[in-house]
Amino acid sequence: MVREQRRLNLEDIARMSGVSRSTVSRVLNDDPKVSDAVRTRVRTVLTETRFHPNAAARSLATHRTGIIGLVFPRVFTMMFTDPWASVLIKGCLEGSERADLSLVHMLVSTDDQASVDRFFERSVTGRHLDGVILGSHVLGDKLVARLQEEDFPYMLIGRDEHRTANFVDIDNRQAARIATQHLIDHGYRRIVHLSGPPDLVTALDRQDGFFDAIREAGNDPDTVQVECGYFEQVTGFELTLRLLQQPDPPDAIFAADDAMAIGAIQAARELGRSVPNDVAIVGFDDIDMNRMYRPELTTVRQPSDALGRTAVGILSTMITNPSTTPVQRWLSAELIVRGSCGCSFSNSRANGLVQGKEGSPFGPGPNNLIVQT
Amino acid sequence: MVREQRRLNLEDIARMSGVSRSTVSRVLNDDPKVSDAVRTRVRTVLTETRFHPNAAARSLATHRTGIIGLVFPRVFTMMFTDPWASVLIKGCLEGSERADLSLVHMLVSTDDQASVDRFFERSVTGRHLDGVILGSHVLGDKLVARLQEEDFPYMLIGRDEHRTANFVDIDNRQAARIATQHLIDHGYRRIVHLSGPPDLVTALDRQDGFFDAIREAGNDPDTVQVECGYFEQVTGFELTLRLLQQPDPPDAIFAADDAMAIGAIQAARELGRSVPNDVAIVGFDDIDMNRMYRPELTTVRQPSDALGRTAVGILSTMITNPSTTPVQRWLSAELIVRGSCGCSFSNSRANGLVQGKEGSPFGPGPNNLIVQT
DNA sequence: TATTCCTGTGGGAGCGCTCCCACCCAACTC
DNA sequence: GAGTTGGGTGGGAGCGCTCCCACAGGAATA
Numbered sequence: 001m002v003r004e005q006r007r008l009n010l011e012d013i014a015r016m017s018g019v020s021r022s023t024v025s026r027v028l029n030d031d032p033k034v035s036d037a038v039r040t041r042v043r044t045v046l047t048e049t050r051f052h053p054n055a056a057a058r059s060l061a062t063h064r065t066g067i068i069g070l071v072f073p074r075v076f077t078m079m080f081t082d083p084w085a086s087v088l089i090k091g092c093l094e095g096s097e098r099a100d101l102s103l104v105h106m107l108v109s110t111d112d113q114a115s116v117d118r119f120f121e122r123s124v125t126g127r128h129l130d131g132v133i134l135g136s137h138v139l140g141d142k143l144v145a146r147l148q149e150e151d152f153p154y155m156l157i158g159r160d161e162h163r164t165a166n167f168v169d170i171d172n173r174q175a176a177r178i179a180t181q182h183l184i185d186h187g188y189r190r191i192v193h194l195s196g197p198p199d200l201v202t203a204l205d206r207q208d209g210f211f212d213a214i215r216e217a218g219n220d221p222d223t224v225q226v227e228c229g230y231f232e233q234v235t236g237f238e239l240t241l242r243l244l245q246q247p248d249p250p251d252a253i254f255a256a257d258d259a260m261a262i263g264a265i266q267a268a269r270e271l272g273r274s275v276p277n278d279v280a281i282v283g284f285d286d287i288d289m290n291r292m293y294r295p296e297l298t299t300v301r302q303p304s305d306a307l308g309r310t311a312v313g314i315l316s317t318m319i320t321n322p323s324t325t326p327v328q329r330w331l332s333a334e335l336i337v338r339g340s341c342g343c344s345f346s347n348s349r350a351n352g353l354v355q356g357k358e359g360s361p362f363g364p365g366p367n368n369l370i371v372q373t
Numbered sequence: 374m375v376r377e378q379r380r381l382n383l384e385d386i387a388r389m390s391g392v393s394r395s396t397v398s399r400v401l402n403d404d405p406k407v408s409d410a411v412r413t414r415v416r417t418v419l420t421e422t423r424f425h426p427n428a429a430a431r432s433l434a435t436h437r438t439g440i441i442g443l444v445f446p447r448v449f450t451m452m453f454t455d456p457w458a459s460v461l462i463k464g465c466l467e468g469s470e471r472a473d474l475s476l477v478h479m480l481v482s483t484d485d486q487a488s489v490d491r492f493f494e495r496s497v498t499g500r501h502l503d504g505v506i507l508g509s510h511v512l513g514d515k516l517v518a519r520l521q522e523e524d525f526p527y528m529l530i531g532r533d534e535h536r537t538a539n540f541v542d543i544d545n546r547q548a549a550r551i552a553t554q555h556l557i558d559h560g561y562r563r564i565v566h567l568s569g570p571p572d573l574v575t576a577l578d579r580q581d582g583f584f585d586a587i588r589e590a591g592n593d594p595d596t597v598q599v600e601c602g603y604f605e606q607v608t609g610f611e612l613t614l615r616l617l618q619q620p621d622p623p624d625a626i627f628a629a630d631d632a633m634a635i636g637a638i639q640a641a642r643e644l645g646r647s648v649p650n651d652v653a654i655v656g657f658d659d660i661d662m663n664r665m666y667r668p669e670l671t672t673v674r675q676p677s678d679a680l681g682r683t684a685v686g687i688l689s690t691m692i693t694n695p696s697t698t699p700v701q702r703w704l705s706a707e708l709i710v711r712g713s714c715g716c717s718f719s720n721s722r723a724n725g726l727v728q729g730k731e732g733s734p735f736g737p738g739p740n741n742l743i744v745q746t
Numbered sequence: 747t748a749t750t751c752c753t754g755t756g757g758g759a760g761c762g763c764t765c766c767c768a769c770c771c772a773a774c775t776c
Numbered sequence: 777g778a779g780t781t782g783g784g785t786g787g788g789a790g791c792g793c794t795c796c797c798a799c800a801g802g803a804a805t806a
Contacts, residue, residue, distance in 0.1 A: 007498070007500075009761090009762055009763080010762065010763065010764095011762080019785080019786085020785065020786045020787075021762095021763085021764095021786085021787085022764085022765085022785070022786060022787075023784085023785060023786080025763070025764060025765090026784095026785090028763095029764085033783065033784060033785090034784075034785090035783085035784060035785090038784085038785085050490075050493075050494065050498060051498070052494035052495065052498040052499040053499060053762075053763065054433070054499060054500050054761085054762050054763065055432075055438070055495075055499045055500055055501040056429050056430075056432030056433040056438060056500065056761085056762080056763090057429075057433050057761070057762035057763035057764090057791090058762080058763055058764080059428075059429030059432075059763090059791095060427070060429040060430050060433050060761090060762080060763070060764090060790095060791045060792065060793085061762080061763045061764040061765080061790080061791055062763085062764065062765095062791090063791080065428070065429060067440075067477070082459075086455075086459065089478075093478060093479075102477050102479070102501070103477065103478050103479075104440070104475050104476065104477050104478075105462075105466060105476050105477075105478055106466075106475070106476075117423075120423075121423065121425040122425065122428075125380070125423060125424070125425040126425040126426060126427060126428045127380075127427050127428055127429065128428040128475070233662060233665055234661075234662075234664060234665060237665050263665060266665050266666070269667075270667060288607075289606060289607075291607060292606055292607060292610050292636060292639045293639070294642075294643060382791090382792055382793080383792065383793065383794095384792080392755075392756085393755065393756045393757075394756085394757085394792095394793085394794095395755070395756060395757075395794085395795085396754085396755060396756080398793070398794060398795090399754095399755090401793095402794085406753070406754060406755085407754070407755085408753085408754060408755090411754085411755085426792075426793065427791085427792055427793070429791085429792080429793090430761090430791070430792035430793035430794090431792080431793055431794080432761095432793090433760095433761050433762065433763085433791090433792080433793070433794090434760080434761055434792080434793045434794040434795080435761090435793085435794065435795095436761080
């Protein structure tokens with residue numbers, strides 16, 4: 001085991017190419033103030049020796065590590081088996097590759113002060129990270145406030161409850177309104193909403209949108225049934241199993257995410273009910289897996305990978321170029337109409353495009369661009 | 374933006390608690406050679422100031438970063454939407470938390486020299502990482518050889534083709550043999566195997582096990598149909614759709630993973646065929662999602678999370694305590710018999726326990742313990 | 747009482763970079 | 777020909793830790 005052999009450093013490369021340490025450093029950092037002759041000479045040595053500067057030393061000198069964190073609240077550990085989250089993570093990875101950053105995965109119990117402290121000590125105070133992406137935002141989250149307090153670069157996936165933080169999101173409320181509207185237009189009258197965890201802003205927004213549509217149709221929101229659970233297939237399965245066996249079962253279900261919607265389809269099938277004839281189902285997310293279920297799921301498509309990519313992209317610029325005002329960006333979502341809602345045609349798009357621009361509660365503005373990444 | 378204000382360092386803490394830099398460092402590192410009086414005094418200052426040592430400086434001095442990488446071959450980008458991989462990642466995360474390490478996610482094109490080089494420069498030569506976990510192993514992978522050459526701590530999830538590398542695995546061949554055997558015992562005669570990517574050792578092992586069982590039953594392996602594809606639900610769906618419409622369709626399918634098996638069930642349903650009456654289906658992995666499909670999937674349960682946890686645990690000790698001989702560990706797998714194979718009972722376990730110990734091609738030995746993590 | 751030992755503490759060097767400042771020397775200006 | 781640029785280069789300091797060595801001083805030993 002020769003692990004402990006001394007590795008090359010700048011000094012060595014300098015000696016080997018007959019220049020000084022500083023010049024080698026300049027070549028490594030693409031400083032234009034190096035003559036072409038010297039540059040090529042150093043570059044040759046660099047490639048021959050396969051040299052790469054020590055990350056720790058570089059960080060120590062530059063106060064930058066090139067690492068960003070992707071934090072999920074521990075409550076959502078099941079995120080890792082969630083197809084939506086997987087796509088989000090993929091988007092974040094692509095974004096970090098583009099920005100030449102490394103992505104560290106971490107779980108933090110955002111409701112537990114000790115856990116938050118531990119995260120802060122290691123990652124923020126210890127300057128382990130340059131910035132952080134928060135995978136989802138829970139009400140009363142102590143993390144965001146603390147990050148703001150410390151002026152530490154961060155980006156939320158999904159807005160915060162006060163809309164004062166940095167975030168990338170889609171207009172969940174508007175999208176849910178349009179999806180519910182679509183069911184109402186079909187003539188369904190007993191529509192149940194399968195909602196997500198009640199402390200997740202995203203879930204609440206979709207719930208609000210659902211109620212908006214109910215109200216607009218002239219119905220009393222108080223008479224409408226909403227069931228909460230995790231954003232999981234099993235949850236959708238179990239809730240629907242129970243709902244369909246009620247005395248007065250729903251004729252339509254709007255699920256707050258596709259996993260639950262697929263679970264709902266499974267449950268209907270289990271009970272021998274037809275989708276959409278006995279019960280229509282609409283989901284949210286448009287995960288890849290939908291292709292395999294019959295009837296195909298009508299759902300809201302949200303650009304989960306773009307959400308991740310955009311968040312990392314913005315974070316990256318925030319790291320080098322701190323912003324004093326909150327950076328908030330809205331991406332577009334759209335209703336994808338397939339068979340599960342009772343539409344006879346398939347694979348077409350309704351006119352329910354929820355644009356980042358017009359659909360945003362903020363109206364048009366520099367922070368509300370539609371970003372196609 | 375007060376980002377650039379000077380942060381506290383050891384010197385400051387030393388001054389504030391009336392001791393030297395060295396002593397503070399000792400307290401931080403739990404060095405026993407500090408008197409209790411001094412220790413408590415320093416600790417108080419430490420908590421009051423919420424001080425945490427700078428990670429980069431520490432790394433520079435200790436030659437250790439506390440970061441390990443989780444590398445997936447880029448070919449398997451879809452891994453991120455794979456429930457099996459999600460559980461593996463979760464296991465790795467748990468392991469790193471236990472070992473007080475950070476986990477960095479990365480994708481490397483293992484078949485592309487430039488990509489491998491880039492990874493090496495940044496992460497290995499640049500000492501960005503202390504060690505690396507390889508999420509799956511592709512035949513002819515240039516990564517492992519290079520890691521060995523550089524004496525860099527690594528751990529494979531799944532064995533390498535020569536069995537010379539460090540790895541954690543289950544005995545895929547034996548497990549697949551038992552699963553196939555089970556189908557043969559049921560009297561199925563036209564069994565088709567849905568295999569994974571042909572350059573993935575895991576897929577090949579399962580294929581070998583399938584052929585072992587075929588051969589043992591006195592059949593000619595050459596007459597048996599094997600279809601290759603990705604470890605995805607859609608693949609299983611499409612392959613099975615085609616298979617079942619053949620002139621002489623299979624009466625049983627052994628899928629190399631559950632995602633494909635579920636896809637196969639979906640396809641059978643699409644064509645109005647009954648599982649298991651028209652076609653029996655057996656999977657591999659025992660992912661959580663199986664609970665929702667009817668009939669419930671007979672499958673091989675492998676401890677994916679333990680695989681990840683164990684790999685990280687071993688890697689962690691390898692980092693502090695380099696080993697000269699390959700570290701190879703086999704975990705147990707077992708056949709879970711449910712309805713999809715045609716067994717009338719459900720949720721019971723067959724006697725097909727594939728233990729790490731006896732089942733391993735290596736026989737018992739220090740590297741072949743059954744680890745229950 | 748003198749010597750050795752041991753525990754606890756302080757200080758200096760060093761980890762491998764970046765960045766600032768000083769400097770050199772050719773090319774220009776007047 | 778003296779003075780002034782300015783591109784290109786080198787050297788020193790410093791980033792914030794750890795680790796080794798030196799050393800003080802009380803306890804144990806002779």
